[in-house]
Amino acid sequence: MSTTSSHPHEPHGTGLGQRLNWLRAGVLGANDGIVSVASLVVGVAGATTDSAALLIAGLAGLVGGAISMALGEYVSVSSQRDSERALIEKEREELRTMPEEELAELAELYRHRGLSEQTAQQVAVELTAHDALAAHLEVELGIDQHDLVNPWHAALSSAVSFTIGALLPLLAILLPPPGWRVPVTFAAVLIALALTGTISARVGGSSRRRAAVRLVVGGALALAVTWLIGSLLGTTGVV
Template identity: 55%
Template sequence: MSNTTVDLPQNKQIASRLNWLRAAVLGANDGIVSTAGIVVGVSGAAVTGHALLASGVAGVIAGALSMAAGEYVSVSTQRDTERAVVEEERQLLESDPEGELKELEELIAQKGVSNELAHAVAVQLTERDPLAAHAQWELGIDPDYLTNPWHAAFASMFSFVAGALIPLIAILVSPTHIAVGITAIAVVVALSITGWVSAVLGNAPRVPATLRNVAGGLLAMGATYWIGVLVAYLGA
């Protein structure tokens, strides 16, 4: 019987937490890269410290709100879809309970148990909570733990701000003549951490994922810096 529960969505809460953590890491990563691009680009245009601060703060606020809104809309759509398929399953249980019981038996039997045991398990699960049993086995959804758009929105917003503060603080507190270099070092360290954590959460190769993450951030900073230099040159 133990083999039948390994792949059950009863671990959905754990998977949901991992998804939130992954979203938070990606949000922090976006905050690091986008804000670094803004402040380094503005620095390349040789503007005053006040303008650099204003542009950096504006970028952090705009990016954080954008991330929150995007996550809220995306997860709300996912939640609506989950509710719709759960409601459809509820209607099927009312209209064809025998057919749904047979379908549940087949799903359980596919885990490697005998037909007799699959039938017994299906009957017991159906007697306890038919909707939860069918939603979990057939759809991979726990009706009691649907995705929460507000959780996703706030997680993305706060993680974006946390990541964005790294390049913003680095460039503001560093001496002007080495500010870009110090910011680049801070960004490389931060992106190395987020790239490594993302790879761990996604069970992907650590080193290639980290190197890609760092390379993307450096490319973004390099592009925006030289664009800022060009703008300053053309406006001189």
């Protein structure tokens, strides 16, 4: 790769913030746990007040969802890690076979970042002498070869957070008296979604209010629809 323009498909600057990867998976897992299990148990509660049925449905949703979330995160992050490793090996090979072209490319990348031609050339030479691979990975790809994403961390974080999130609606539907189960679950879930939306927005640096409102409205809609379906099925005697 002699110049940046000669490789338009190379994902320059697309590295992720590795330190926030587990937290992102955790917040997403908690949201999924809250909404999916809450929708499940509220739908069942619309059809029956039987505590055993609610417990079985809630536990099935919790266990199945936690495993699914963990597996999904593991596969996704593993694919990302494999891609990062492939890019590292590709860059290492190019540095071995075409060092002069790679040096010119590094200098060009620094010029694109605002350095003068002379300064960019000097920085490129010094960084290449120190650690050429690390310099190219950081500037071109945003990758730290010593801090690649960990699929096990993401999977565990997602599974644990899903379980914690799922426990809230499960307890909210089982602990109150039958007449209060659905209202208490609605309130607990919407409050929890507002909190997780605020946290996710803070992590991502976006609007907290917008994220909270988006999650609360979506969660309320999911709960209302599943409760209505459960009520209709219970009324017609299907369940």
